[in-house]
Amino acid sequence: MLLKYAFIFILSGFALVLPLVSIVAGAILGPRKPDPVKNDIYESGLNTIGDTWIQFRAQFYLIGLVFLVFDLEVVFLYPIAMAYGRPEFGMAAVLVTLLFMALLIVGLVYDWRKGGLEWQ
């Protein structure tokens, strides 16, 4: 068991090194002639106006929050799905699981009715 995670650990090191090596190789092999115009922001040849890092719409936060709620619930649902149907998983557990799903559905309906899913 430990060996399997050791494999993933070594692979993660390798997966970091592979792109790093190719980028460094590209930097060594390629030319390097920076000039102010080339290093400027590319926006179809026009001069940039204003700052890029601005405040943005609250809707993206809203989507992010809804995603967070759903993703957390799904993370809980995976272990439940593994245990579901086993003899130790009694009737009370099944009812709690269905209640959990009902909460998810109520949350979705609430968000929908409040207009959180409308994209303008």
Next chain:
Amino acid sequence: MAEWYQVLMAALVGAGVPEWIATAIALLVGVTAIGLVAPLIALILVWLLRKVISRIQDRIGPNRVGRFGLLQTIADIVKLLSKEGINPSRADFMAYNLAPILSVFGVLLLFAVVPVTRGLIGVDINVGVLYIVALGSIGIMAALMAGWGSNNKYALLSGFRVVAQLLSYEIPLVLSMLAVVLYAGTMRFGELAEQQGNFLGLGWYVFLMPGAALIFFVCALAESEQTPFDLLEAESELIAGFHIEYSGMRFAMFFLAQFLGGFVFAWVGAAMFLGGWQGPGVDLPGIGGFLAAGYMMLKTFAIYLLMIWVRGTFPRLRVDQMMSFCWKILVPLTVGLISWQMVVQVLDLPTPVIAVLVLVGNLLVMGIGLYAVGRAIRQEGFRTKRAFTPDSLIGTMQPVAE
């Protein structure tokens, strides 16, 4: 059935190598194999995409370098290596440079758990499906970092769309995979494949859960930024999307990650819904193992070709269409599907009846989904009709005088 590293270690120990060296050699062989095979697959995928898209568009495609243009991608890589990597003066250094590395990192790690054949899986961990789900988020982070760190307004817009699209479509994707896990009761890719081996190796979950399979496919298209959902790098709107400021090898890394990402989703789909390595004749001695690996690759490339076909055929969605398709059609349908399956599986019924009920639920989900999409398309049609007379659309493109 022994796994590949156990076989390798047994052989090495039998040859008189100390055990810890044998372990190290086995691990390094596996890691190197994945690290070498993944970029090679990407080379083939780039060639395949260009060739198939060309054929769809009535062109020939790459045909100069090597036979059938097979070496074209290698020539492209050499060219990209000799290109200057431009460092934009106003970009955020950390986010800008870390993004391409992270995007490859997230995709390459996915190759650790996808199965090739019985006993030949990088590692057959017992949380395989959850591992795929968890690592899927690293690619999203990388795209977000690139979008924000480039300090470019087009890249920033693309970063916004990353939040809107990739985050949203992750939920139906994960829920459709959950439908399979709920039915099979395992997250191990090896066991998932074994369970689909009934009926001469044709007891695939796609026949049992066509609805979940369809939703998985659509979400895989969205997550791997394929065409109906390629809002992140819509050339006609955002120039290149979040990787607009990248050049040379750093750009190539995003490209590699995108192709491999689509391929891994095809692979996971083949393993979960199309029976993995199962097929007629995989239990034969000797030839069976090769046959199984062949089936696995055949199914994966079949799904990937389907993705390319969709890419070459469909127009791009609008942002609000894309969002409401996810949140108002896919998410309620998958949540309903999971609830239905939970109710059905807890009833004290014989297995074939449960299977039929699950199938009925899936067909219902497909029906409702297709009806909802059809209605939305008809409404869009009405909206368009009000603005243009369809008969005179070619040539004039004038709004109708009211």
